[in-house]
Amino acid sequence: MNVDAFSGLVAEARFVPSPNCDARPAGVRPEVLIIHAISLPPGQFGGDAIERLFCNMLDWAAHPYYTQIQGLKVSAHLLIRRDGELVQFVPLHLRAWHAGQSLCEGRTRVNDFSIGIELEGCDDAPFEERQYAVLVELTRAIMRAYPRITPARIYGHSDISPGRKTDPGPYFDWMRYRAALAGQLAAAGEHR
Numbered sequence: 001m002n003v004d005a006f007s008g009l010v011a012e013a014r015f016v017p018s019p020n021c022d023a024r025p026a027g028v029r030p031e032v033l034i035i036h037a038i039s040l041p042p043g044q045f046g047g048d049a050i051e052r053l054f055c056n057m058l059d060w061a062a063h064p065y066y067t068q069i070q071g072l073k074v075s076a077h078l079l080i081r082r083d084g085e086l087v088q089f090v091p092l093h094l095r096a097w098h099a100g101q102s103l104c105e106g107r108t109r110v111n112d113f114s115i116g117i118e119l120e121g122c123d124d125a126p127f128e129e130r131q132y133a134v135l136v137e138l139t140r141a142i143m144r145a146y147p148r149i150t151p152a153r154i155y156g157h158s159d160i161s162p163g164r165k166t167d168p169g170p171y172f173d174w175m176r177y178r179a180a181l182a183g184q185l186a187a188a189g190e191h192r
Contacts, residue, residue: 001141008091010141013078018054018089020075020097024112030092031113031148032104033139036076036157037121037167041065045082045120054079054089074098076116078138084130086138092145102160105153110160115142115149123169132173136180151181 002011009015040049041063052058053074060070076098079087090096098116107113117138121127143149156172157165 001137003092003141003145005145008093010078010086010088010092010138013086013088015088016051016055018075018096019056020054020073021090021094024093024095028112029148030115030142030146031153032110032115033142033149033154034099034104034110034114034116034157034160035135035154035168035172036098036116036118037123037127037169037172038076038079038118039120039122043122043124050079050118050120051087051089074100076118078116079118079120080131080134080138081120082128082131084128084134086134092142099157099160101164102157104155104160115146119168119172121168121171123166123171126171127168127173132177132180135177139181151178 004011038050039045040053042065049058053072054076056073058066060066075089075096077088077090077092077096079089081087092115095111096116097111099110099114102108102110104110104114117135119127119131119135139154157167
């Protein structure tokens with residue numbers, strides 16, 4: 001995968017621009033990666049509800065759950081769907097509104113210095129093989145573009161908002177993800 005440093009776009013992603021973003025503070029670049037999980041309605045996969053939410057176009061009357069989040073203005077930089085499709089909502093050099101009230105590495109305002117990746121999923125179901133493969137490739141591309149992001153600086157939303165958030169949830173296999181990432185990083189180092 002390739003990240004264009006000028007546009008902040010991932011070449012392999014379908015770009016669906018979200019208005020829920022703004023400039024990062026002057027001189028601040030991404031330093032951490034936050035992994036999330038989302039499904040809309042909860043526990044249901046497919047459809048365009050996630051894209052509609054991130055673009056402020058969700059029909060709040062389309063499902064009873066939506067009344068609980070009505071008016072919410074959120075986004076993430078990227079979404080990895082169940083089939084591995086990669087969708088980008090916010091260029092990586094901009095601030096996406098994904099972390100909410102949180103604390104990471106002793107700092108608040110986590111959106112200022114983070115990149116948010118959503119996986120289409122929930123707390124009650126395993127993630128798909130293709131999602132892990134795309135996530136590993138994407139993580140490697142992001143780390144090349146933003147060297148301050150290292151494997152040690154990758155967190156779950158639940159890590160930065162304990163008690164408030166549970167994602168990416170109990171079915172996200174951190175050991176598998178980190179092992180695959182470490183293996184690919186080691187292989188990349190051997191070819192230099």
